[in-house]
Structures are given as C-alpha cells and as structure tokens.
Amino acid sequence: MAFRRLLREREFLCPEFHHLPTGEDPRKLFPELKFPVVVKARRLSGSRGVIRADNSEELMRAVNWVRAIQSRADRDAQDLGLIIEDFIPGREYALEGTLERGELTTLALFDKPDPMDGPYFEETLYITPSRLPEALQDCIHEDVARACRVAGLAAGPVHAEVRVNDQGVWILEVAARSIGGLCGRVLIHFLGMSLEELILRQAVAEPLPIAGEGGAAGVMMMPIPRRGIYHGLEGLAAAQAVPGVTGVAITVQPGEIIAPPPDGASYLGFIFARAASPADAEMALRIAHRQLHFDIRPEYPATVAPAAEKP
Incomplete structure (x- = not known):
C-alpha cells in the first residue's frame, strides 16, 4: 500500500483505493466509493482473489468471497485485509524491462487484446510488439520509468501493468520482478537469450549482447x-x-x-x-x-x- 500512496502523492494517474481490514464492515466505505470498484486480495497472483463489483450488493458478496479465498491461500490473511480500488476502464498493457543505474530499458511492451473488464480478470494473450502509436508507447515507458525512480528502484528486472484510456496512462502495478509463469519464453527470439539469462548477466555485470530477431x-x-x-x-x-x-x-x-x-x-x-x-x-x-x-x-x-x- 505504501507504493500506491506514493503514486498518489506524486500525482500519477492511478486508481483510488481503500484498505479494508479483516473483520471490518465494508458498508462503512460506501459513502467514499465510486462504483464500479475492484476488490483485491493483498498478495495473491494470477488474478486470484480479484473481483469487480458494480454496486453495494455485489461489493458485499465480493468482499466475503475474496476474504474466503485469501484466508485459504495466505497464512497472514488476518493481518493483511483487502484492497478496494476504483475500476479503471480502458485497454491493458504490460511492460517488461530492466533497470541499470536507474535507467529503464523496455524489452517489450505487450498488448492484451482480450478485454479485461471483469467481473473476474483472467489473463489470456500477450502480444508484442505493441500496436499502440509510438507516442503512446513512449508515454508508457516514461511513466513507468518515473514510477521506478520515485519508488527507489535502480537495478534489475521490472514488470509493469498499465491501463490506457482517454485520460492517459494509469499505473496499476510496478514490480521489481520479471514476467510470471513461462511467459518469459516469448522474448527469447528478441533477446537472443532467455529472459532469466539476461537478468543474471545484468546481476553479475556481464555484457548483454542482445542480438535477437525481429518480427x-x-x-x-x-x-x-x-x-x-x-x-x-x-x-x-x-x-x-x-x-x-x-x-x-x-x-x-x-x-x-x-x-x-x-x-x-x-x-x-x-x-x-x-x-x-x-x-x-x-x-x-x-x-x-x-x-x-x-x-x-x-x-x-x-x-x-x-x-x-x-x-
């Protein structure tokens, strides 16, 4: 939550959010919420424990459901509580990059062609290079780079998730990690090596001779x-x-x-x-x-x- 607060303080476009501690009644937040909202478990992955709610009745069901999921999956569930954040309309994109001495290099910007509007948010397709206009791709790079700087990230892998709509680029996540699962394999032909090898080479200051193919x-x-x-x-x-x-x-x-x-x-x-x-x-x-x-x-x-x- 500290990173979310930092983004808001530095005036990034990012969802408004509320922390709902375990055991607290979500109805206390009704006056502050602007539906639709998204109820999220604190530290699960793969879209687990993420549900959109369009009204107060759906919110109550979503909170109970996500609490049950988190309690089964995380031993610290009692201490974590949930996040309730604004749903941001728009298309979603993922940036895979590396940081060296605070400078961000974008390795790939992925389109997510399937709409992710809920009520659940299963990811399906990642396609690169992005079909966004170059100027908008540059905006995503710059916003993610600035988010890394304010978070104090200076070296290593970066995975970021953003949404784009008429208001601009919304930061959903910036994490000091690489893309999950087996998805990193999609970059081998671009990089001329596996993503994992590139990260290890960077960590031990080995040269990074990226000599991949196009397409x-x-x-x-x-x-x-x-x-x-x-x-x-x-x-x-x-x-x-x-x-x-x-x-x-x-x-x-x-x-x-x-x-x-x-x-x-x-x-x-x-x-x-x-x-x-x-x-x-x-x-x-x-x-x-x-x-x-x-x-x-x-x-x-x-x-x-x-x-x-x-x-």
Whole structure:
C-alpha cells in the first residue's frame, strides 16, 4: 500500500483505493466509493482473489468471497485485509524491462487484446510488439520509468501493468520482478537469450549482447473454463502444427483439481507463437487454442440414489 500512496502523492494517474481490514464492515466505505470498484486480495497472483463489483450488493458478496479465498491461500490473511480500488476502464498493457543505474530499458511492451473488464480478470494473450502509436508507447515507458525512480528502484528486472484510456496512462502495478509463469519464453527470439539469462548477466555485470530477431511474438495463458479434475486433452498435435506456433506447454497434471479465477491460481498451460506481424501472432494463438479439447470432469461424479423400496 505504501507504493500506491506514493503514486498518489506524486500525482500519477492511478486508481483510488481503500484498505479494508479483516473483520471490518465494508458498508462503512460506501459513502467514499465510486462504483464500479475492484476488490483485491493483498498478495495473491494470477488474478486470484480479484473481483469487480458494480454496486453495494455485489461489493458485499465480493468482499466475503475474496476474504474466503485469501484466508485459504495466505497464512497472514488476518493481518493483511483487502484492497478496494476504483475500476479503471480502458485497454491493458504490460511492460517488461530492466533497470541499470536507474535507467529503464523496455524489452517489450505487450498488448492484451482480450478485454479485461471483469467481473473476474483472467489473463489470456500477450502480444508484442505493441500496436499502440509510438507516442503512446513512449508515454508508457516514461511513466513507468518515473514510477521506478520515485519508488527507489535502480537495478534489475521490472514488470509493469498499465491501463490506457482517454485520460492517459494509469499505473496499476510496478514490480521489481520479471514476467510470471513461462511467459518469459516469448522474448527469447528478441533477446537472443532467455529472459532469466539476461537478468543474471545484468546481476553479475556481464555484457548483454542482445542480438535477437525481429518480427512479432505472442503467448497465450490457456484459461481454465470451469472447476473440476483435469484428466487429459485431445488435439495437441493439431495445435502444434498451426503455422506460426513455436510451442505448446501443458502445465496442468492429470488428476489435478483446477479452477478459473477468482478461486484458481494457475492456467492449463501456454501456447507460444512467432509471426511477421502482431495480428498474425495473435491469430496463430487463437487457432491453436481452438484445436485443444480438455477433459475436465466434476470433482464428485453425480450418482443416482437407489429407488426406495415399495412397502
């Protein structure tokens, strides 16, 4: 929360927020809230425990739900409480970068083509290079760089999430980490090395001879359609054969109980693509995903009760 307060003090465009301690009645915040709002767990990942509420009734349900999720997932849930922040309309983008002596280098700016308007916020597609106008891309870079400076970040990886609308660039997150999951693999052909190698080289002051290739690339975090037990899939070979697809990684394991956000914290896997243009990379990912058919069964198979015996 300290970083959020710092952004607000330095007059960044960022969501207004309120801290709701554990056990406190959210109705006390009603006079201060401007709906829609987003209820967030404090330190979960993968869109877990994030729910949009459009009115006071939805807010009460969302608070109870997110509190239950956080209490199961974080042993410090009692001390953390929740965040309730303004929902910011607009398209969302992610910046992946590195800092050296306080200077930000943008490695990639990712479009997120699928709208993220809620009520839940599962991420799906990351496509680079961005199709935003260059001037707007520069604005995102400058705002993230300034946020890093005011936060005292000077070296190492940076992952930032922003929203863009008619009012400008809104900072949602700036974190001293790299992109999560397997998504960093999408940058190998741009960097000429893995993102992890680049970060380690920078940490030990090794040269960074970035000699990658051009073009476009994308990754799909395959969404979980419903809660259940994963048993397997069909169509993997067909997905791998789609032109432009460079890899399909299934990370879920047979027998694993899975769930979509806001309860779930993972994906079915990842699809990677390279193409001449961002639009072609996006299309390859969507076509490959349509080839995959996942066998997800209920946790407890339905049973038919025996008919009662006639007297």
